[in-house]
Amino acid sequence: MKSYSELFSELDRTALIPFFMIGDPDYDTGLEIVKTAIDSGADILELGIAFSDPIADGPTIQKAGIRAMRSGMTVKRAIEFIKEVKDYKDIPIGLLMYYNLIYQYGSKEFFEDCCKSGVNSVLVADMNIDNAKEVADLQRSAGLDTVFMVTPNTRSERIERIAAQTNGFIYSVSLLGVTGSREKLSDTVKGLIEKLKGLTDVPVCVGFGISSAEHAVQIARSGADGVIIGSKIVKMIEENLDDKQKMLDQISSFISDVKSALAAI
Amino acid sequence: MKNKGRFGDYGGFYVPEVLIPVLEELEEAFYKYYKDEKFVAELDNLSRNYAGRPTPLYYASRFSEYVGFKVYLKREDLLHGGAHKVNNTLGQGLLAKYMGKTKLIAETGAGQHGLATAMIGALLGMETKIFMGTTDIERQSVNVHKMKLCGAEVIGVEGATGTLKDAINDALRYWTGHVDDTFYLFGTAAGPHPYPTVVRHFQTPIGIEARQQCLDNIGRLPDIIVACVGGGSNAIGIFSAFLEDKDVRLVGVEAGGEGVSTGRHASTLVAGKIGILHGTKSYLLQNQEGQVFDTESISAGLDYPGVGPEHCMLKDIGRAEYVEAEDKDVIKVFDLMCRLEGILPALESSHALAYLMKSKGKLSSDTVVVANLSGRGDKDVGIIESYRKVTKG
Ligand SMILES: Cc1ncc(COP(=O)(O)O)c(C=O)c1O
Numbered sequence: 283m284k285s286y287s288e289l290f291s292e293l294d295r296t297a298l299i300p301f302f303m304i305g306d307p308d309y310d311t312g313l314e315i316v317k318t319a320i321d322s323g324a325d326i327l328e329l330g331i332a333f334s335d336p337i338a339d340g341p342t343i344q345k346a347g348i349r350a351m352r353s354g355m356t357v358k359r360a361i362e363f364i365k366e367v368k369d370y371k372d373i374p375i376g377l378l379m380y381y382n383l384i385y386q387y388g389s390k391e392f393f394e395d396c397c398k399s400g401v402n403s404v405l406v407a408d409m410n411i412d413n414a415k416e417v418a419d420l421q422r423s424a425g426l427d428t429v430f431m432v433t434p435n436t437r438s439e440r441i442e443r444i445a446a447q448t449n450g451f452i453y454s455v456s457l458l459g460v461t462g463s464r465e466k467l468s469d470t471v472k473g474l475i476e477k478l479k480g481l482t483d484v485p486v487c488v489g490f491g492i493s494s495a496e497h498a499v500q501i502a503r504s505g506a507d508g509v510i511i512g513s514k515i516v517k518m519i520e521e522n523l524d525d526k527q528k529m530l531d532q533i534s535s536f537i538s539d540v541k542s543a544l545a546a547i
Numbered sequence: 548m549k550n551k552g553r554f555g556d557y558g559g560f561y562v563p564e565v566l567i568p569v570l571e572e573l574e575e576a577f578y579k580y581y582k583d584e585k586f587v588a589e590l591d592n593l594s595r596n597y598a599g600r601p602t603p604l605y606y607a608s609r610f611s612e613y614v615g616f617k618v619y620l621k622r623e624d625l626l627h628g629g630a631h632k633v634n635n636t637l638g639q640g641l642l643a644k645y646m647g648k649t650k651l652i653a654e655t656g657a658g659q660h661g662l663a664t665a666m667i668g669a670l671l672g673m674e675t676k677i678f679m680g681t682t683d684i685e686r687q688s689v690n691v692h693k694m695k696l697c698g699a700e701v702i703g704v705e706g707a708t709g710t711l712k713d714a715i716n717d718a719l720r721y722w723t724g725h726v727d728d729t730f731y732l733f734g735t736a737a738g739p740h741p742y743p744t745v746v747r748h749f750q751t752p753i754g755i756e757a758r759q760q761c762l763d764n765i766g767r768l769p770d771i772i773v774a775c776v777g778g779g780s781n782a783i784g785i786f787s788a789f790l791e792d793k794d795v796r797l798v799g800v801e802a803g804g805e806g807v808s809t810g811r812h813a814s815t816l817v818a819g820k821i822g823i824l825h826g827t828k829s830y831l832l833q834n835q836e837g838q839v840f841d842t843e844s845i846s847a848g849l850d851y852p853g854v855g856p857e858h859c860m861l862k863d864i865g866r867a868e869y870v871e872a873e874d875k876d877v878i879k880v881f882d883l884m885c886r887l888e889g890i891l892p893a894l895e896s897s898h899a900l901a902y903l904m905k906s907k908g909k910l911s912s913d914t915v916v917v918a919n920l921s922g923r924g925d926k927d928v929g930i931i932e933s934y935r936k937v938t939k940g
Binding site for chain 1: 560562726
């Protein structure tokens with residue numbers, strides 16, 4: 283199974299990391315979408331498991347979660363989905379989800395099942411470094427890497443504590459706010475990446491609000507190891523629900539464009 | 548955070564990293580000011596002269612005669628705004644002012660907390676936004692008008708059912724994007740630390756006054772304290788003063804909706820399972836895999852699938868007991884209270900009264916019960932009417 287560290291050391295450019303909600307708009311279409319993303323050049327996948335109360339998500343990802351749940355998505359099926367993705371290609375996968383689903387599954391068992399199915403890390407959106415111990419030790423002993431978030435208002439002292447707990451990558455949030463595509467890249471992000479790079483050697487991937495190849499290039503130029511693009515791509519699903527081919531084509535050409543822009547730096 | 552915000556294993560602060568700095572700031576400000584002489588004096592002055600504290604403890608003689616034991620009502624319904632919510636919004640509003648914040652946001656279900664926040668926003672000259680589920684906007688429209696009159700912007704939230712849970716989700720999302728100048732004035736003793744502690748503190752006058760009033764007026768402590776439980780702020784406000792009085796039974800009444808067995812209810816402590824929602828570990832109404840249920844209750848203020856962490860602990864250690872009251876009994880006791888006492892209780896508070904109605908003939912005549920009448924029912928007159936039409940038609 284490909285690890286984050288293998289991938290980051292192989293790549294001589296910034297990794298492209300698209301985000302999808304597992305089972306959006308349904309299991310089979312969702313799987314086709316993810317395979318298309320892989321074929322178009324995704325280096326890592328960030329995958330979400332739908333939760334009823336996603337407090338860190340804006341309207342686009344909220345709606346994706348609702349579509350997934352309506353189509354019958356469950357945590358158990360999400361794990362099967364991941365296995366199918368890994369059968370298709372050995373690509374690193376980071377999960378992004380909310381704590382209650384893990385807690386009800388049984389945290390230890392959940393992380394073990396994740397690791398078995400080929401997941402590299404589980405980022406718990408409603409946890410922070412102060413209570414991360416509740417999951418981080420279990421993640422490590424299950425064989426997962428740890429990923430934690432840093433936001434533009436995180437103090438340096440906390441960043442150092444976060445970095446010390448992280449062996450996957452730091453998920454750096456580009457702005458103060460929830461997920462959602464934005465016209466403009468936030469002006470805090472460059473400084474944040476530089477600050478992180480000055481404080482730690484742990485890889486830094488940047489997400490939230492990144493919506494174009496130009497944004498991705500700017501992030502890459504600031505020194506990030508990866509760019510995570512979520513709402514912009516998920517919106518392509520939402521906007522083409524009645525035309526699957528168009529949906530797949532749009533996603534494919536967007537990911538290819540970003541990829542070649544990153545490769546050209 | 549200085550403190551872990553735990554009540555037994557419950558509570559904590561299960562929030563994204565981005566909210567940590569503001570919660571830390573709030574925690575620090577709370578511990579800095581809550582005993583500060585100037586802060587306490589300012590809050591005390593407003594509590595008396597703006598909100599109307601202390602509230603009376605009223606012996607409801609005709610209702611007592613009906614149920615067959617002695618019922619005293621702690622009249623939080625007489626406070627400015629019509630509910631206990633103002634105790635908390637004055638406290639947190641002043642904190643916001645001392646912290647130099649200029650904008651307030653809040654969630655609301657029944658609109659009582661939204662109104663109490665809008666009032667304080669006006670009083671302190673702060674821009675105020677209230678997040679409210681679209682279902683609740685419809686069923687509690689009187690309060691929506693009042694909030695707007697006080698200058699607040701009311702933001703409708705669709706979510707799954709357009710109720711309190713959805714309003715909290717969107718308020719948290721909004722806060723995430725506006726942490727630098729906005730104070731989130733949370734309405735109940737739930738949510739992430741330090742809210743359960745902060746809200747409890749500002750609601751403790753209910754219990755402190757009630758306990759002293761019992762000693763002064765009745766000459767002894769009551770046998771039972773009863774309060775409705777949504778998130779749990781009015782209940783913890785009155786329970787807190789009696790926790791050490793082991794002979795005083797504490798009873799919390801949740802929303803039984805159409806009946807716990809139907810699944811259409813909001814009886815979290817009665818029927819929930821431990822989980823994590825809105826930053827806190829508590830009992831939670833949820834399915835097997837952890838998706839949170841949509842709840843149902845005739846009272847918007849109790850229509851919430853989670854509950855404050857301290858109540859979870861009190862339940863587990865057996866210090867308080869939690870039961871439910873169904874919509875049909877709530878309506879019945881609402882009528883009774885109107886006819887017998889000329890008091891319109893809020894539908895939320897009527898849950899506590901429903902417990903007393905159902906205790907008719909089960910308690911000895913010298914039993915003394917204090918019910919927390921957390922709010923008045925003017926806002927609910929329309930709901931009562933349409934409920935009658937539906938059940939009769
Ligand atoms: C009058 C009244 N009582 C009780 C409640 C329930 O809240 P809590 O459990 O925090 O007291 C509300 C909430 O809106 C209310 O308006």
